[in-house]
Amino acid sequence: MKKAMRSESFTAWAFMAPGLLFLAVFTFWPIIYGIPLSLTDYSVITETNYVGLSNFTRAFQDHNFMISLWNSLVYVLVVPVIQIVSILMAILVNSRIPGVKMFRAAYYIPVVTSMVAVALIWSWLLGNNGVVNYLLMQAGIISEQVSWLSTSSTALYVLMFITMWKGLGYYMMLYLAGLQGIPADLYEAARVDGAGPLKLIVHVTIPLLRPHILFCTLISVMGAIRVFDEVYILTKGGPGTSTLTSSVYIFQKGLEQFNFGYASALGLIVSVLVGALSVLVFRLNRKGGVNSY
Secondary structure (H helix, E strand, O other): OHHHHHHHHHHHHHHHHHHHHHHHHHHHHHHHHHHHHHOOOOOOOOOOOEEEHHHHHHHOOOHHHHHHHHHHHHHHHHHHHHHHHHHHHHHHHHHOOHHHHHHHHHHHHHOOOOOHHHHHHHHHOOOOOHHHHHHHHOOOOOOOOOOOOOHHHHHHHHHHHHHHHHHHHHHHHHHHHHHOOOOOOHHHHHHHHHHHHHHHHHHHHHHHOHHHHHHHHHHHHHHHOOHHHHHHHHHHHHOOOOOOOOOHHHHHHHHHOOOOHHHHHHHHHHHHHHHHHHHHHHHHOOOOOOOOO
């Protein structure tokens, strides 16, 4: 018995080893190496000096970094919207309606589309002479063309919409997997007791989806704080600093200005923020199970 368990354990570790090695080299080691690096003025081209905590004190006096943190926190507002819409979409594609497989594929296409292609499509749609302006003007919602990505008051929210549009299919599939794991007899029992469609969702579906809601909320919060691709490709943090997020600012300090010591300090501060938000998400999603109605 023990020999069989050891064999299974060895097989499991053998399968996990490539993934663990990848994580160790490209995730854990950079995090660990970033701690001593944040205490220096390392910049590749000049001599490296130990500067203590001055990078951290400089960060909290850096106006642009504070703006980038605020924009990243605003970006988290995407999370509740994307989770609610994803759950509703999963419930829709889990029902027996004609063409449901086509809907599942259509919703998932943005997930497998590269961010560069998505950015090009949306920059065309949102251009001054783009489809969005044309449709809104035809509907009488706006009277003149709007530069959606070049206007400070709209650029960040447009980027948030694009992030939500691209991620909906991914979270929908996770929730769909969760829905298909809920026993059908629970729904039958609830219907016998007189529960309608809304009560089934509120008292059966949502409580049993809580493990999935926790996971999806957690990774979407982390993704919102670390959002980079769409922001850098479409606006590079502009106009001004209106769409400057923490990841874009760290990239600018590190890989554009070669100030790796300061960028490491900024990265550690953002990591602590992500950790705090993750703990908050865990505490808000501790409960689970079917509720009485």
